[in-house]
Amino acid sequence: MPKLQSAAELEKFRAEILASRDPAKPCIAVCAGAACDGMDSAAVAAAFVAEGGKLGDKIEVRTTGCHGYCEKGPNVVVTPGDICYFEVQPGDVPEIMAATLKGEVVERLVYQDPNTGAKAVHMHEVPFYKHQTRLLIGDNPKIDPMRIDDYLAVGGYAALVKALSEMSPVQVLDEVKKANLRGRGGGGFPAGSKWETTRNAPEKTKYVIVNGHEGESAAFMDRAMLTGNPHKVLEGLIIGAYAIGAQKGFMYTRHDMPLLTKHVRNALAQAKEYGLLGKNILGSGFDFECELHFDVGIFVSGESSALMRSIEGNPPEPRPKYIRTSVSGIWDKPSNLNNVETWANVPQIITRGADWFTSIGSEKSKGTKLISLSGNVVNSGVVEVPMGTPLRTLVFDIGGGVRDGKTLKAIHFGGAMGGSIPADLIDAPLDFDGMSKLGAPIGAGGLLLMDEDTDMVEVARYLMDFLVNESCGKCAPCREGMPQMLHILTNLTKGEGKPGDLERLEDLAEVTGLASLCALGKTSADPLKSMFRYFKPDYESRIAGGSAGK
Amino acid sequence: MCEQKIDGIIEKYRGEPGSLIHALVEIQHENHWLPREVLHKIADALTVPFAQVMQIASFYKTFSLTPKGRHEVHVCTGMTCHLRGAAKLRAKVEELTGLKDGETDAESRFTYETGACLGSCSIGPELIVDGKHYGRMTPEKIEDVLKQYE
Numbered sequence: 028m029p030k031l032q033s034a035a036e037l038e039k040f041r042a043e044i045l046a047s048r049d050p051a052k053p054c055i056a057v058c059a060g061a062a063c064d065g066m067d068s069a070a071v072a073a074a075f076v077a078e079g080g081k082l083g084d085k086i087e088v089r090t091t092g093c094h095g096y097c098e099k100g101p102n103v104v105v106t107p108g109d110i111c112y113f114e115v116q117p118g119d120v121p122e123i124m125a126a127t128l129k130g131e132v133v134e135r136l137v138y139q140d141p142n143t144g145a146k147a148v149h150m151h152e153v154p155f156y157k158h159q160t161r162l163l164i165g166d167n168p169k170i171d172p173m174r175i176d177d178y179l180a181v182g183g184y185a186a187l188v189k190a191l192s193e194m195s196p197v198q199v200l201d202e203v204k205k206a207n208l209r210g211r212g213g214g215g216f217p218a219g220s221k222w223e224t225t226r227n228a229p230e231k232t233k234y235v236i237v238n239g240h241e242g243e244s245a246a247f248m249d250r251a252m253l254t255g256n257p258h259k260v261l262e263g264l265i266i267g268a269y270a271i272g273a274q275k276g277f278m279y280t281r282h283d284m285p286l287l288t289k290h291v292r293n294a295l296a297q298a299k300e301y302g303l304l305g306k307n308i309l310g311s312g313f314d315f316e317c318e319l320h321f322d323v324g325i326f327v328s329g330e331s332s333a334l335m336r337s338i339e340g341n342p343p344e345p346r347p348k349y350i351r352t353s354v355s356g357i358w359d360k361p362s363n364l365n366n367v368e369t370w371a372n373v374p375q376i377i378t379r380g381a382d383w384f385t386s387i388g389s390e391k392s393k394g395t396k397l398i399s400l401s402g403n404v405v406n407s408g409v410v411e412v413p414m415g416t417p418l419r420t421l422v423f424d425i426g427g428g429v430r431d432g433k434t435l436k437a438i439h440f441g442g443a444m445g446g447s448i449p450a451d452l453i454d455a456p457l458d459f460d461g462m463s464k465l466g467a468p469i470g471a472g473g474l475l476l477m478d479e480d481t482d483m484v485e486v487a488r489y490l491m492d493f494l495v496n497e498s499c500g501k502c503a504p505c506r507e508g509m510p511q512m513l514h515i516l517t518n519l520t521k522g523e524g525k526p527g528d529l530e531r532l533e534d535l536a537e538v539t540g541l542a543s544l545c546a547l548g549k550t551s552a553d554p555l556k557s558m559f560r561y562f563k564p565d566y567e568s569r570i571a572g573g574s575a576g577k
Numbered sequence: 578m579c580e581q582k583i584d585g586i587i588e589k590y591r592g593e594p595g596s597l598i599h600a601l602v603e604i605q606h607e608n609h610w611l612p613r614e615v616l617h618k619i620a621d622a623l624t625v626p627f628a629q630v631m632q633i634a635s636f637y638k639t640f641s642l643t644p645k646g647r648h649e650v651h652v653c654t655g656m657t658c659h660l661r662g663a664a665k666l667r668a669k670v671e672e673l674t675g676l677k678d679g680e681t682d683a684e685s686r687f688t689y690e691t692g693a694c695l696g697s698c699s700i701g702p703e704l705i706v707d708g709k710h711y712g713r714m715t716p717e718k719i720e721d722v723l724k725q726y727e
Contacts, residue, residue: 062699065710097699245656247696282602282639283695285708321602323639340597342636401657401698408699442656475656489659493693499636 030302033310034192041179048180053086053127055079056104056168057115059286060093060251060409063100071101074117078124086127089177092167092255092290096155097408099138104168109150112136141405141427158424160387161411162395163371164248167255172290175297178258184303186374190266191311194377199270200226203373205381207393212238212366213441213470213546215392215459221363224353226271228361233273236338236357236364237264239280239291240322240329243442244493246473248397249367251409253280254287256371257294261317263373265303268315271363275316277338282321291319330545331364332356333499344501345545366471368397389415389458396457402439402475403430415456422453422476433478437562441470443490443497444550446557447483466557483562484569488516490554498547505548508539512552524570533559582607583615591622597633601640609649610641638692646681646688648726650674651705655694658701666702667691669716673723686727 031037057063057072075088094102099113105127112123112133119136126133138147140154147153170177178184190199204219225233237260241249253260264276278291295317298304306314320338322329333343335357356362372394376384385393392414398421401407405427412421418438422428429435435450446467448455455465462469477486491513500506512535515528536552543549559566586603590596600619605611611634620627634640652658652666667678676682676689697703700712704722711722 061695061697062712065697065700065703065712097697100699241696242694244694245698246694247698250696282606321598323598323602323637337598340595340633342632399696399698401701402660407657439656473656475660477660481660489656493654 028300030300031309032302034188037179037184037188037309041185044176044180051107054089054106055086055123055127056089056091056094056106058092058094058100058102058104058168059090060097060100060102060167060255061247061284062097062408063093063102064286066100068101070117071103071115071120074120075124078120082124082128086124089171091170092172093164093251093409094168095159095161095164095251095409095411096153096406098406104150106169109168110148111138111150111153111156113138154427155406155408155410155425158420159411160395160413162375162387163252163259163368163397164255164409164411166259167251170256172255172257173293175258175294175301178256182378183258183374184262186377187262187265187303188309190269190377191309191313196226196270196272199266199377202381203267203270203376206376206384207381207391208369208372208376208384209392209459210365211368211372211396211471213243213468215463215469218365218369221353221365222267222271224351225273225361225363228354230360232275232360233271234357234360234362235264235268235271235273235276236334236362237276237278237280237370238329238331238334238364238366239278239287240334241281241367241471242322242329242497243471243473245401245475246399246442246471247401248399248409248472250281250284250287252371252397253367254284254290257290258298259374260367260370261294261298261303263370264317265298265308265315266373266377267363267365267370269313273363274314275318277318277320277357279320279322279334279338282323288319288321295319330547333545334364335362342499344499345547347544368472387413389413389456389461391460392458396469396472398457398472398474400426400474400476403433403478403481404428404476405430412457415458417454417456418474419453421457421474426476429476429478431478433480435476436479436481437477437483438467439475439477439486439554440467440473441553442473443493444546444553445470445473446553447477447486447561448557449561466553466560468553482520483558483565484516484519487555487558488513488520491516491551494547494551502543502545502548504539504542505551508535508543509548509551511535512539512555516555519566519569522569524566526570528570529559529563529566579607584618587615587618587622592624594623594625597623597625597630598637601630601634601637605640609645610643613642644681644685646685648687648707650687650689650723650726652689652691653693653695653697653701653703653705654691655698655701657698658694658703661702663702665716666704666714666719669719670704670723673720687723 072090079088103112103115138153208218209215330345333345337343395411398410437447439447448467495509590600616630620630681688704711704714
């Protein structure tokens with residue numbers, strides 16, 4: 028593949044790809060997302076390829092990233108028509124192939140409502156999917172993440188073309204600011220303002236970073252996005268670099284997901300080959316390179332300043348926040364960091380405009396949000412809904428409610444530094460500010476259901492235990508305060524609580540929160556605070572009775 | 578251990594102190610642990626003080642300074658796996674192998690570790706052996722899984 032020298036060449040190449048593809052030709056997309064992969068979807072894909080070989084070239088078989096409905100993997104989607112097959116085994120393959128050739132459906136493998144028995148064949152009819160707005164993750168079944176041509180075929184890199192050929196960097200920045208795109212990594216800080224700070228910083232050398240660390244427990248939507256559609260994230264990053272005036276980017280992600288590293292590595296190489304990375308991108312005069320870096324196994328390295336130390340090759344110790352990384356980050360150069368989902372939003376904002384983007388979502392939180400739905404839920408998976416969607420829709424319409432017919436006790440957001448709210452707040456809308464006020468900030472978007480049997484004291488102990496192990500140890504209040512909280516919580520779970528324990532916990536929570544440098548220490552007691560707010564009787568009973576009863 | 582491969586990795590980063598973590602990750606993946614003499618070689622080649630190499634190698638959880646067993650047994654302790662009964666899996670693995678978190682048995686058959694979270698929450702609780710996921714695990718099924726690894 029020769030380098031694409033201009034926007035026109037890219038569009039011509041896209042037209043050639045589309046002309047060479049027959050939209051009526053059946054295509055079977057086998058999900059290789061984290062959960063499907065764990066259920067050996069590779070064997071299913073191999074069976075499809077073998078069976079397809081026997082039939083000649085009549086059916087295309089594609090291995091893709093996460094489709095979303097992880098609970099029912101391995102997932103298979105057949106186009107045209109987006110026919111969804113669930114829990115597909117290699118033995119089912121010949122039947123699916125035969126039916127697909129005849130334009131028929133294998134009824135026994137389609138979705139069936141567990142209560143009514145009603146079947147749903149097409150994706151837009153399946154309850155898990157039909158309440159979603161899948162702007163970011165929706166392309167996953169259409170793309171083999173190893174093939175940049177698949178991304179181009181769904182309109183990929185059109186936003187980059189538009190930005191480089193029709194817009195100045197300031198216009199791109201203004202569009203993102205106008206769209207009020209807020210950081211999806213947890214803080215909800217406006218991405219446009221952050222970009223502007225880095226752009227305006229006096230140093231000439233600037234960096235942009237994709238935070239794909241995703242260390243939050245039970246959060247798996249970013250890796251679904253980055254593994255399944257790496258070019259979308261990369262396109263967002265290149266556009267951001269253009270707006271900011273950065274010459275170099277870093278993809279920072281996990282080292283322990285073989286498919287993720289393979290896809291990202293490959294995407295960077297392909298983009299370079301096509302001339303979408305490197306010197307004079309598409310003849311615009313804009314130069315940009317991107318390097319891949321790996322987290323090597325500690326939660327705090329997802330914190331922005333710690334992450335930057337790690338890229339430099341140092342231990343990931345956070346530093347005080349009065350020096351902003353957007354002004355002085357990697358090697359003391361202005362460094363703009365956003366998470367995977369934030370970058371993935373950029374291309375559509377450029378292509379479809381800020382007015383379109385702000386028409387989706389709630390008043391102060393625009394666009395959609397990717398959510399990892401798990402815990403005691405019937406349908407776990409990766410979900411995308413407009414901001415402002417009531418939690419009830421997520422939990423019941425999409426999630427199908429609580430497993431094993433139990434009742435909902437709590438909804439937990441934001442992993443180990445998040446919070447839990449009781450079931451009666453289920454009509455609250457999914458919104459950065461609203462959820463923060465309730466004490467369960469969205470965080471990166473890990474949503475867990477907890478059923479009636481959940482011991483809230485044990486949950487707090489578990490989360491604190493996790494954080495104690497993940498603290499880098501730099502700040503004494505975090506390093507020493509958390510083990511003290513863990514000690515008390517452990518006693519409570521054993522039924523050995525003493526009068527004064529809850530007050531001491533509150534005291535420790537306050538000091539650790541005030542005197543730690545980074546969010547890990549600062550918000551370490553947030554789950555505990557939310558529990559004191561909503562589930563205090565669960566804690567008091569451990570003191571008064573002195574027994575471990577619920 | 579394949580000395581040639583390790584030397585090849587070190588050579589790739591010769592003279593680049595900033596690539597310390599890259600070099601350590603690659604060697605860890607290749608060799609499953611970081612012998613002290615290899616760390617000395619890295620320090621010399623990348624012109625990084627040995628103390629700093631040790632600081633990084635001992636800080637990050639991915640790096641192991643002791644040899645690992647032939648098979649790595651991992652029980653996910655992420656939140657969903659926890660809510661869905663990971664503690665019972667841990668107890669069973671510990672009973673069957675006689676190991677505690679982080680230990681390797683005398684025959685170097687298994688190294689047992691726990692940790693969060695690999696993001697396959699939908700099929701939790703899970704056991705992962707040498708990178709292969711065994712989803713929707715129950716304590717009863719563990720013995721049969723471990724038998725496959727000698």
